[in-house]
Amino acid sequence: MKCRIVVTDDELITRMDLSEILKEEGYDVVGQASDGFDAVELCRKLRPDLVLMDVKMPILDGIKASKVIINEELALSVVLLTAYSGIEFLEQAKEVGVMGYIVKPVSSQNLIPTIEIAVAKGRLIKKIKEDTEKLKDQLEARKSIDRAKGILMDHNRITDKEAYNLIRKLSMEKHASMKNIANAIIMNHVE
Template sequence: MGKKIVIADDEPITIMDISEILTEEGYNVVAEVSDGFDAIEACRQHKPDLALLDIKMPLLSGIKAARIIKEEELAETIVFLTAYSNKDFISQAKEVGIMGYLVKPVDKASLLPVIELAIAKGEEMVDIKENIKVLKSKLEKRKLISRAKGILMDSEGLSEEAAYNKIRKLSMDKRCSMKEIAHVIIINNNCLGN
């Protein structure tokens, strides 16, 4: 099954044309909606690889919908579809963090490269965000263990290596992570008022 795409446009003929092109190319169009509110709901339900949003739609504009979709991480990437190409819309698209901008009418030759590049960039962004989470977690673990080592060094007169080894041994004995043992040492130290 191809990449999942949500299409939001208030012109049914535009949705039909784009959906047909994407389906023929192996993409999985999981939702076709006509306003920004429904676009958000479709993204919540399907978590698509790409949301293709018209800028001007009833109820909630594509720009406002895109902000919510980005904030809540409901789609990997977003491309704007619009009949308007003025600088104000383009600057708003940049501000929201959109990966592509298509001006109607759209044909296969202009649609597919933008969609493919936007999906590739969206995947890169997901990888980057995941790497950042992993690095933050590792940094937090190091900080906790370092702090716990310092507490053991002060309270038990241990060397840094001996304090580290004690944390590691407790971790193995209790069958939990060194981070969890470090956290307990820090909490215990705070409760004792040291």
């Protein structure tokens, strides 16, 4: 699958050069922006895999734009490009959570490996977040089912297994998840 990239730099020539390198390497440059504000808006529309972001730009600088993109999860990864290698930029980059930092001039030798690692890390983080959400959902479902079983056991004088089977049966009959059935049972018995 081709990696989808937004290139952001206030210099047109730099954007064109970067886009050309990326296209030659088989990447899909889906958008270009001349400032951080436009980069954020492009990411909201296009949801790219990666954003190459210049640091020093008008309207909204690259660090602030990266923070918005990362916080809103508008792209898998952000890699900063800068002519400045000062420690203050590096610290800011780490704080906002970018996946890479390249000091200009950029060449395919330093750009491509950085992109590949940044996208791989971005995909890994996305998968971890998805897995965490699934586990959280499963845990919540389990808690609801256990609580509903307890209610059914008390009210109907049935065993744990019978309560579980009743919830499962209702789930199949109603074509609803066991969690939804359990939550309905809980709601019905809350005083």
